[in-house]
Amino acid sequence: xxxxxxxxxxxxxxxxxxxxxxxxxxxxxxxxxxxxxxxxxxxxxxxxxxxxxxxxxxxxxxxxxxxxxxxxxxxxxxxxxxxxxxxxxxxxxxxxxxxxxxxxxxxxxxxxxxxxxxxxxxxxxxxxxxxxxxxxxxxxxxxxxxxxxxxxxxxxxxxxxxxxxxxxxxxxxxxxxxxxxxxxxxxxxxxxxxxxxxxxxxxxxxxxxxxxxxxxxxxxxxxxxxxxxxxxxxxxxxxxxxxxxxxxxxxxxxxxxxxxxxxxxxxxxxxxxxxxxxxxxxxxxxxxxxxxxxxxxxxxxxxxxxxxxxxxxxxxxxxxxxxxxxxxxxxxxxxxxxxxxxxxxxxxxxxxxx
Amino acid sequence: xxxxxxxxxxxxxxxxxxxxxxxxxxxxxxxxxxxxxxxxxxxxxxxxxxxxxxxxxxxxxxxxxxxxxxxxxxxxxxxxxxxxxxxxxxxxxxxxxxxxxxxxxxxxxxxxxxxxxxxxxxxxxxxxxxxxxxxxxxxxxxxxxxxxxxxxxxxxxxxxxxxxxxxxxxxxxxxxxxxxxxxxxxxxxxxxxxxxxxxxxxxxxxxxxxxxxxxxxxxxxxxxxxxxxxxxxxxxxxxxxxxxxxxxxxxxxxxxxxxxxxxxxxxxxxxxxxxxxxxxxxxxxxxxxxxxxxxxxxxxxxxxxxxxxxxxxxxxxxxxxxxxxxxxxxxxxxxxxxxxxxxxxxxxxxxxxxxxxxxxxxxxxxxxxxxxxxxxxxxxxxxxxxxxxxxxxxxxxxxxxxxxxxxxxxxxxxxxxxxxxxxxxxxxxxxxxxxxxxxxxxxxxxxxxxxxxxxxxxxxxxxxxxxxxxxxxxxxxxxxxxxxxxxxxxxxxxxxxxxxxxxxxxxxxxxxxxxxxxxxxxxxxxxxxxxxxxxxxxxxxxxxxxxxxxxxxxxxxxxxxxxxxxxxxxxxxxxxxxxxxxxxxxxxxxxxxxxxxxxx
Numbered sequence: 014x015x016x017x018x019x020x021x022x023x024x025x026x027x028x029x030x031x032x033x034x035x036x037x038x039x040x041x042x043x044x045x046x047x048x049x050x051x052x053x054x055x056x057x058x059x060x061x062x063x064x065x066x067x068x069x070x071x072x073x074x075x076x077x078x079x080x081x082x083x084x085x086x087x088x089x090x091x092x093x094x095x096x097x098x099x100x101x102x103x104x105x106x107x108x109x110x111x112x113x114x115x116x117x118x119x120x121x122x123x124x125x126x127x128x129x130x131x132x133x134x135x136x137x138x139x140x141x142x143x144x145x146x147x148x149x150x151x152x153x154x155x156x157x158x159x160x161x162x163x164x165x166x167x168x169x170x171x172x173x174x175x176x177x178x179x180x181x182x183x184x185x186x187x188x189x190x191x192x193x194x195x196x197x198x199x200x201x202x203x204x205x206x207x208x209x210x211x212x213x214x215x216x217x218x219x220x221x222x223x224x225x226x227x228x229x230x231x232x233x234x235x236x237x238x239x240x241x242x243x244x245x246x247x248x249x250x251x252x253x254x255x256x257x258x259x260x261x262x263x264x265x266x267x268x269x270x271x272x273x274x275x276x277x278x279x280x281x282x283x284x285x286x287x288x289x290x291x292x293x294x295x296x297x298x299x300x301x302x303x304x305x306x307x308x309x310x311x312x313x314x315x316x317x318x319x320x321x322x323x324x325x326x327x328x329x330x331x332x333x334x335x336x337x338x339x340x341x342x343x344x345x346x347x348x349x350x351x352x353x354x355x356x357x358x359x360x361x362x363x364x365x366x367x
Numbered sequence: 368x369x370x371x372x373x374x375x376x377x378x379x380x381x382x383x384x385x386x387x388x389x390x391x392x393x394x395x396x397x398x399x400x401x402x403x404x405x406x407x408x409x410x411x412x413x414x415x416x417x418x419x420x421x422x423x424x425x426x427x428x429x430x431x432x433x434x435x436x437x438x439x440x441x442x443x444x445x446x447x448x449x450x451x452x453x454x455x456x457x458x459x460x461x462x463x464x465x466x467x468x469x470x471x472x473x474x475x476x477x478x479x480x481x482x483x484x485x486x487x488x489x490x491x492x493x494x495x496x497x498x499x500x501x502x503x504x505x506x507x508x509x510x511x512x513x514x515x516x517x518x519x520x521x522x523x524x525x526x527x528x529x530x531x532x533x534x535x536x537x538x539x540x541x542x543x544x545x546x547x548x549x550x551x552x553x554x555x556x557x558x559x560x561x562x563x564x565x566x567x568x569x570x571x572x573x574x575x576x577x578x579x580x581x582x583x584x585x586x587x588x589x590x591x592x593x594x595x596x597x598x599x600x601x602x603x604x605x606x607x608x609x610x611x612x613x614x615x616x617x618x619x620x621x622x623x624x625x626x627x628x629x630x631x632x633x634x635x636x637x638x639x640x641x642x643x644x645x646x647x648x649x650x651x652x653x654x655x656x657x658x659x660x661x662x663x664x665x666x667x668x669x670x671x672x673x674x675x676x677x678x679x680x681x682x683x684x685x686x687x688x689x690x691x692x693x694x695x696x697x698x699x700x701x702x703x704x705x706x707x708x709x710x711x712x713x714x715x716x717x718x719x720x721x722x723x724x725x726x727x728x729x730x731x732x733x734x735x736x737x738x739x740x741x742x743x744x745x746x747x748x749x750x751x752x753x754x755x756x757x758x759x760x761x762x763x764x765x766x767x768x769x770x771x772x773x774x775x776x777x778x779x780x781x782x783x784x785x786x787x788x789x790x791x792x793x794x795x796x797x798x799x800x801x802x803x804x805x806x807x808x809x810x811x812x813x814x815x816x817x818x819x820x821x822x823x824x825x826x827x828x829x830x831x832x833x834x835x836x837x838x839x840x841x842x843x844x845x846x847x848x849x850x851x852x853x854x855x856x857x858x859x860x861x862x863x864x865x866x867x868x869x870x871x872x873x874x875x876x877x878x879x880x881x882x883x884x885x886x887x888x889x890x891x892x893x894x895x896x897x898x899x900x901x902x903x904x905x906x907x908x909x910x911x912x913x914x915x916x917x918x919x920x921x922x923x924x925x926x927x928x929x930x931x932x933x934x935x936x937x938x939x940x941x942x943x944x945x946x947x948x949x950x951x952x953x954x955x956x957x958x959x960x961x962x963x964x965x966x967x
Contacts (some may be wrong), residue, residue: 159795159829
């Protein structure tokens with residue numbers, strides 16, 4: 014299941030359809046934090062292939078990435094509560110082109126939107142830049158990667174960052190011609206595939222990635238080619254990582270091991286013991302010794318970039334009460350968080366910071 | 368009827384799959400003079416488990432999976448009352464899931480726009496209702512194990528729930544007054560009275576009623592009189608109100624209420640059988656549901672399960688119920704001839720059905736985990752056959768296999784994915800999969816592919832991969848060679864000739880380079896030999912010469928044996944001669960350089 018939030022509605026997919034739900038009014042919360050009014054399915058529409066990624070393009074349009082290599086824009090009509098296909102790029106991702114007799118499509122694995130532009134990446138190692146209402150891709154980088162590209166995010170607007178299955182982050186600048194990345198960052202040691210990436214909402218050089226071994230890494234793309242910190246997190250693949258859009262000291266990760274974690278780097282309580290002494294919290298810090306940090310003159314130093322383990326007090330909370338099947342996707346907005354699992358269940362919490 | 372197959376003139380053959388059947392046209396006996404007719408070229412897939420695809424039933428599968436897993440984890444040590452209470456709670460959870468589905472399906476049935484699907488949904492609703500009815504009865508009789516007193520109470524609730532429900536669902540007004548009468552009679556605060564006290568009380572009341580009837584107190588009012596008769600448990604009086612009693616078990620419970628309220632569990636089946644016979648009255652024969660309920664009243668668990676398996680279209684019900692009853696230690700270990708017991712057999716069948724679905728297979732995994740005898744084998748066989756449409760799905764499968772130390776399956780799945788990647792020219796992905804499986808052989812294959820590309824094109828593709836192999840380089844010798852060879856090129860590009868030279872030599876002397884590649888390596892050495900300054904030392908030059916000799920000796924031998932074409936010989940000979948010349952010249956310069964005072 015895949016989820017994304019945009020104000021009051023949320024999308025989910027089940028049995029290869031894209032559905033739009035309304036989860037009620039934010040204003041009405043009962044005293045115990047429960048919901049007033051239930052969730053309600055507004056409309057749905059069939060989707061060919063598995064939905065690999067889903068994002069709102071704007072208030073009314075949703076972009077879906079398919080395992081058939083197709084990228085579709087769905088339009089929501091609030092008057093009659095229906096979804097319709099607004100635009101479709103068939104064959105956005107493929108291994109061998111449609112011209113050849115042995116045409117093979119490839120799943121599109123990740124999308125990121127910045128209306129009217131949509132960037133997609135896939136198992137074919139290709140990057141596409143689409144613009145709404147343009148039939149052909151505005152820019153395509155073929156064979157951008159020899160392995161699968163799992164996710165993509167925008168850094169500064171003409172730049173994107175991709176992560177692949179040999180543990181590399183690559184930065185691409187669309188202003189430049191040519192098919193080479195402008196920068197490559199990677200972990201040394203094992204080539205652990207990276208599955209998800211998210212950029213800090215305010216600081217465009219801070220990026221978080223999640224890997225196949227459940228490790229969370231925080232990177233500063235301006236300096237060095239190594240991560241700032243590596244945090245051992247989940248016991249299995251980390252499928253999604255998200256910074257909270259308005260409270261970026263909070264980070265959320267979900268994993269194949271069936272857990273959803275809330276990372277809170279905002280705590281400034283001196284009495285709190287450091288992470289090493291806290292039992293039951295499965296995290297070790299391997300800080301990257303970078304003396305460059307001291308030279309930064311910004312007034313806002315991200316708490317994520319702090320490298321001193323003694324000062325670094327990230328509070329980690331597991332948000333799902335019981336072990337479930339894999340949590341595939343999550344999204345967060347305001348004080349509302351939701352996630353979807355392989356047991357075809359969606360969990361919603363609306364009192365995130367209570 | 369299979370479309371396209373002329374069943375009169377052709378025959379069909381079939382084969383069973385995990386959840387479906389393959390059917391195609393064939394001809395078993397080939398007659399010589401048989402005309403060659405155009406037959407049907409298709410193979411048909413016949414699926415039985417349409418339930419798996421119903422959107423609402425999926426909720427049943429998902430939620431019950433959670434309950435099932437929770438049940439398996441209930442502590443074995445907890446015995447007695449707490450354990451029983453837990454098991455009852457699990458049973459009620461299962462039932463509430465069934466009811467939730469029923470509710471939803473009912474809503475959809477009402478909202479359905481075309482009558483055919485409306486009827487389909489309605490029939491599903493009645494199936495679910497029957498399932499809940501049976502489960503509820505089993506809960507009362509087998510799990511709750513209600514003793515003599517409360518047994519009737521439970522049965523009353525059971526009937527009331529279902530009678531009311533069925534009536535509500537068919538939008539009829541509930542006309543029966545009988546349920547309401549019970550409340551007053553069974554007003555037992557705290558339930559402190561013993562069974563005998565109750566029996567005594569009831570006996571008194573019954574006798575009083577009887578006296579009233581015989582005295583003719585109600586003679587003036589026929590309704591009141593028949594009411595009195597009913598309350599005395601008079602069968603014929605009850606049967607007169609047949610329309611109000613929707614079915615024979617309603618009749619049964621009503622009878623018991625008025626004639627034998629302290630009925631003991633072992634006596635139940637007498638009354639059940641007679642109620643059934645009286646109610647049907649020879650007009651109709653019992654239906655499957657009736658047989659199932661009767662078997663339950665007879666406390667014949669195996670019969671209940673057997674009848675349910677036959678009557679219901681998928682294994683969900685029997686699998687979960689049997690598992691629960693097994694936890695109540697009610698099933699005798701009834702070894703079926705192929706080695707597993709009934710609980711396991713049913714769970715295996717159910718889980719196998721789940722594997723036919725493109726996403727519900729994940730639930731099936733947990734079921735197999737809890738089948739101690741054959742679960743592992745079933746899982747191994749099924750998991751290898753899940754279609755690997757996307758990498759994400761493959762990763763989930765691999766994670767499941769790794770957690771259970773199914774190394775064979777991991778290796779085989781990674782090999783499939785790596786092979787696919789190589790075919791699609793995604794060498795980075797192929798390498799990534801070989802690393803995951805720790806498959807040295809495949810890593811060698813991928814490296815050979817890279818090297819082949821290099822020889823053909825003269826340059827490396829996918830430099831981002833080769834340059835950043837990291838620790839993965841150690842996986843296979845060929846991969847290490849690839850990495851080191853690329854490093855040689857890099858060093859040469861950076862003009863670090865001495866380092867490049869020693870690296871090149873070590874690649875050959877350490878035997879890491881495949882023999883077939885030596886010629887290329889030696890040819891790469893040429894520009895280094897031709898440089899103005901002396902790069903290879905004398906020692907190194909001797910070694911290079913040795914390598915060249917090793918190579919050419921091998922060549923001459925094979926040439927003698929096979930007899931080569933002349934052109935190849937020419938190119939080879941020229942190359943070898945050029946090399947010999949370059950090496951000799953370099954040797955000379957090196958000796959001179961090392962011999963002089965500055966050079967040492």
